[in-house]
Amino acid sequence: MAAVEKRIDLGPDDKEIERLTAQHKIMKSCYEKLILAPIDLSKPGLRILDSGCADGLWLREVQPLIASPHSLIGTDFNPNLFPSDPPGQIMHQAQDITKPWPADWANSFDFVHQRLVLGGCGPFGPEKAVKHMIELVKPGGWIQLDEMDLAGEQQLPGMGGELGRIIRAVFEASGGQWDFATKMKQWMIEAGLENVEEKTIHVAFGKSNPDPEIAKLGIWSLTTSTKALCFAGKTEMGIKGFTEAELDSMGERCEKELIETGVDSPMLSVWGRKPL
Numbered sequence: 262m263a264a265v266e267k268r269i270d271l272g273p274d275d276k277e278i279e280r281l282t283a284q285h286k287i288m289k290s291c292y293e294k295l296i297l298a299p300i301d302l303s304k305p306g307l308r309i310l311d312s313g314c315a316d317g318l319w320l321r322e323v324q325p326l327i328a329s330p331h332s333l334i335g336t337d338f339n340p341n342l343f344p345s346d347p348p349g350q351i352m353h354q355a356q357d358i359t360k361p362w363p364a365d366w367a368n369s370f371d372f373v374h375q376r377l378v379l380g381g382c383g384p385f386g387p388e389k390a391v392k393h394m395i396e397l398v399k400p401g402g403w404i405q406l407d408e409m410d411l412a413g414e415q416q417l418p419g420m421g422g423e424l425g426r427i428i429r430a431v432f433e434a435s436g437g438q439w440d441f442a443t444k445m446k447q448w449m450i451e452a453g454l455e456n457v458e459e460k461t462i463h464v465a466f467g468k469s470n471p472d473p474e475i476a477k478l479g480i481w482s483l484t485t486s487t488k489a490l491c492f493a494g495k496t497e498m499g500i501k502g503f504t505e506a507e508l509d510s511m512g513e514r515c516e517k518e519l520i521e522t523g524v525d526s527p528m529l530s531v532w533g534r535k536p537l
């Protein structure tokens with residue numbers, strides 16, 4: 262029997278952009294830099310892809326670091342998220358990572374980046390999606406994938422562990438895998454990439470973030486996404502392993518822990534280079 266695919270929907274697009282913007286600021290505050298792959302950004306003419314880019318914020322943030330001229334492309338399967346008037350040299354195009362990429366994009370990018378999208382692969386599976394993205398990288402170019410380490414998250418005490426388990430349940434209910442982050446490095450090595458490196462970054466949501474404004478954003482964004490996940494889990498996703506009382510109270514319990522102590526979520530970033 263074919264695997265069932267249910268799309269994960271966390272709410273209206275404008276609210277989702279607000280939540281993703283907050284989440285971006287929190288991650289940025291914990292990453293030493295957004296591009297960890299050792300690319301020479303001073304070289305003019307770079308062609309860079311951000312896959313699953315939502316409203317393209319990551320591209321707009323890295324653009325000032327990249328020598329001009331350049332060509333920055335942001336794709337997402339939901340084109341309603343794209344900005345109506347992106348800055349010059351940034352272009353957006355609808356693309357589902359589980360569907361074939363434009364044939365003329367093969368071997369064409371100096372850098373392919375993707376953050377927090379592999380959970381949206383459904384039954385197609387993240388391994389094939391990563392393989393197809395590697396095909397877009399030109400010889401000598403780099404790919405960097407940033408994903409939540411759900412295996413590590415589930416081991417956390419308190420709300421961190423509970424959140425890890427509910428995100429896993431939602432990915433599973435969508436017909437997808439959940440344990441892809443710890444496999445990305447192996448997939449890159451198997452695809453023949455060189456200089457493959459992996460780094461764990463602890464993203465501090467709520468009180469544990471040293472910047473009080475970013476701490477506030479963490480309380481709001483993680484509470485909002487927890488409530489949306491619990492609602493989706495209870496209704497259209499029909500997740501298993503949680504009581505109704507647990508799902509109904511998780512948002513408020515999460516908010517309390519974020520205010521009192523904070524939740525430090527592990528992210529895994531992996532990057533590698535296609536041989537010349």
Ligand SMILES: C[S@@+](CC[C@H](N)C(=O)[O-])C[C@H]1O[C@@H](n2cnc3c(N)ncnc32)[C@H](O)[C@@H]1O
Binds near residue numbers: 281312375378
């Ligand atoms: C959690 S958001 C991350 C957005 C952005 N990469 C960031 O880090 O802020 C996931 C994004 O992936 C997109 N997405 C989910 N499944 C996808 C798929 N199969 N193909 C392309 N985009 C997908 C969603 O529309 C959403 O914009």
